Amino acid sequence: xxxxxxxxxxxxxxxxxxxxxxxxxxxxxxxxxxxxxxxxxxxxxxxxxxxxxxxxxxxxxxxxxxxxxxxxxxxxxxxxxxxxxxxxxxxxxxxxxxxxxxxxxxxxxxxxxxxxxxxxxxxxxxxxxxxxxxxxxxxxxxxxxxxxxxxxxxxxxxxxxxxxxxxxxxxxxxxxxxxxxxxxxxxxxxxxxxxxxxxxxxxxxxxxxxxxxxxxxxxxxxxxxxxxxxxxxxxxxxxxxxxxxxxxxxxxxxxxxxxxxxxxxxxxxxxxxxxxxxxxxxxxxxxxxxxxxxxxxxxxxxxxxxxxxxxxxxxxxxxxxxxxxxxxxxxxxxxxxxxxxxxxxxxxxxxxxxxxxxxxxxxxxxxxxxxxxxxxxxxxxxxxxxxxxxxxxxxxxxx
Numbered sequence: 001x002x003x004x005x006x007x008x009x010x011x012x013x014x015x016x017x018x019x020x021x022x023x024x025x026x027x028x029x030x031x032x033x034x035x036x037x038x039x040x041x042x043x044x045x046x047x048x049x050x051x052x053x054x055x056x057x058x059x060x061x062x063x064x065x066x067x068x069x070x071x072x073x074x075x076x077x078x079x080x081x082x083x084x085x086x087x088x089x090x091x092x093x094x095x096x097x098x099x100x101x102x103x104x105x106x107x108x109x110x111x112x113x114x115x116x117x118x119x120x121x122x123x124x125x126x127x128x129x130x131x132x133x134x135x136x137x138x139x140x141x142x143x144x145x146x147x148x149x150x151x152x153x154x155x156x157x158x159x160x161x162x163x164x165x166x167x168x169x170x171x172x173x174x175x176x177x178x179x180x181x182x183x184x185x186x187x188x189x190x191x192x193x194x195x196x197x198x199x200x201x202x203x204x205x206x207x208x209x210x211x212x213x214x215x216x217x218x219x220x221x222x223x224x225x226x227x228x229x230x231x232x233x234x235x236x237x238x239x240x241x242x243x244x245x246x247x248x249x250x251x252x253x254x255x256x257x258x259x260x261x262x263x264x265x266x267x268x269x270x271x272x273x274x275x276x277x278x279x280x281x282x283x284x285x286x287x288x289x290x291x292x293x294x295x296x297x298x299x300x301x302x303x304x305x306x307x308x309x310x311x312x313x314x315x316x317x318x319x320x321x322x323x324x325x326x327x328x329x330x331x332x333x334x335x336x337x338x339x340x341x342x343x344x345x346x347x348x349x350x351x352x353x354x355x356x357x358x359x360x361x362x363x364x365x366x367x368x369x370x371x372x373x374x375x376x377x378x379x380x381x382x383x384x385x386x387x388x389x390x391x392x393x394x395x396x397x398x399x
Contacts, residue, residue: 014393041195071379080121141381177218249272250276
């Protein structure tokens with residue numbers, strides 16, 4: 001029996017400024033909900049992604065125990081700070097970190113708004129840090145705590161977010177990803193209904209160009225980021241069905257169940273959604289109505305490892321696969337490793353963003369040949385490379 005209690009909770013923010021000469025990267029245009037207003041569309045010229053491209057900052061939640069062992073999770077968005085600092089973190093003091101279901105339920109029930117938004121994201125951070133803590137207390141990786149793995153390597157699909165669609169770039173990128181060992185890649189649309197017929201043609205051309213580059217040697221998925229309406233989605237699907245896209249992701253806002261139902265009944269293109277579904281109750285109608293081929297719940301947004309594992313169990317009887325959304329790599333990787341490859345085939349890897357997001361970590365998971373070796377360190381194995389840390393700030397601390 002492990003006799004431990006939570007003795008302190010703190011948020012650590014580390015930072016550094018990279019050497020001069022770091023590229024000033026811009027983001028390509030992406031269709032998003034606000035794109036219905038032309039003034040808010042990112043525009044064909046792209047936009048600056050980082051005001052200071054040389055600055056790196058990362059936040060990690062650390063939960064220590066009376067046993068002298070500390071759990072950690074991150075990097076975390078600024079969104080989690082306020083709910084954690086305003087009572088959630090201090091409320092953990094004295095609890096048994098091994099009481100997984102109890103702690104999660106207490107967090108969920110403490111506030112009437114815990115089911116969604118920033119509070120749910122903060123609950124996710126706590127849950128994931130506690131899973132890391134349990135792994136460190138028992139000396140095993142999280143995937144082993146979840147039941148073990150039948151694979152030694154986990155496939156990753158390449159998410160191309162941040163890639164421009166200029167002449168030759170789609171083709172070059174698609175071919176390079178295939179050569180690097182990725183057998184699936186996801187692309188992001190630059191246009192929605194407000195961009196008119198020209199935008200539709202560009203969205204169709206994106207599928208044509210990527211498919212021409214890789215043929216059917218690679219799966220191709222496409223993400224509309226909740227920015228389309230039903231007529232637009234139907235028109236796009238009708239034009240590209242013969243190219244066999246492997247899924248259309250989030251054509252509508254997550255709550256638009258009737259639109260998903262009508263699109264599903266009118267196309268053979270598989271539909272995917274889930275990163276903006278925040279719990280089992282959000283997911284259930286999609287499963288019951290048979291609207292999705294792929295569920296993409298995010299363990300950093302929907303309640304952590306604990307809730308995603310429950311949602312995997314929900315999806316399996318319906319024959320729906322789960323590809324956790326790739327906001328972060330650690331929790332998603334361990335969840336996928338613990339599940340059947342038929343249920344959770346692979347993880348999402350944003351190859352242009354994830355490496356720099358985990359800049360401060362020692363040996364963060366990275367695909368090689370399109371697969372990630374099964375992690376072996378206790379917990380999630382998140383260790384900070386102190387040699388890279390130039391600034392170190394305690395955002396809050398409770399003990």
